[in-house]
Amino acid sequence: MSHPDNVNSTKNTKIEVDDHAPLWKYIKRLDKLGKRGGNTMFECNYCHNTYKGSYSRVKFHLLKMSGNGIAPCKKVTDEVFAEMKKLVRECEHRLKSAAPRQVSLPNTGSLLCSNVEQKKRKGMNGPLNRAFQNEAREQCDVEVARMFYTGGLSFHLARNPHYRNSYLRVSTLLGYVPPGYNALRTTLLQQEKRHIERCLQPIKGTYMEH
Known part of the structure; x- marks a missing residue:
């Protein structure tokens, strides 16, 4: 007998879908998450296991893909799996259609x-x-x-x-090739922050002496 929460997959059409991360629709978030990306605690609506990670781990889990440090969900039925794949394709198509054309x-x-x-x-x-x-x-x-x-x-x-x-x-x-979106907001940002802190260290030392 299927778990009652499984019915949310096909009938819960009122949930707003993010075209960049549509599979969040099938996941219960347990803590706050930014508009897109970042790690969060989440519970699968099907196997009810709890995980921590970004959308990529959600995708690997629900679409039964191996790797990325998360086990494929064994509770997702073939019908729901097909629904998820269709949703992902539709979102990818909308993003591609909305992307600025090369002029x-x-x-x-x-x-x-x-x-x-x-x-x-x-x-x-x-x-x-x-x-x-x-x-x-x-x-x-x-x-x-x-x-x-x-x-x-x-x-x-x-x-x-x-x-x-x-x-x-x-x-x-x-x-x-110049750094991309993720490198600018993570690795390079942290690197620059550490560099600035090192540069300010002598100044902070003079304050402590007084």
């Missing part, structure tokens, strides 16, 4: 695409190569400008010395 950059001429081989054959200092370099710089300028426009960034950021220094450093690193 071509202005001033994209034939030099950027078709004359690379000519540039290689005619050397690195000819007029063709100089034209290619000028166009490449224009494209970089447009990408940077579009980052400001689409991200709602203040133009004052362009006066921040770290803004220019970051690009100067990148120019010396072939294939460099």
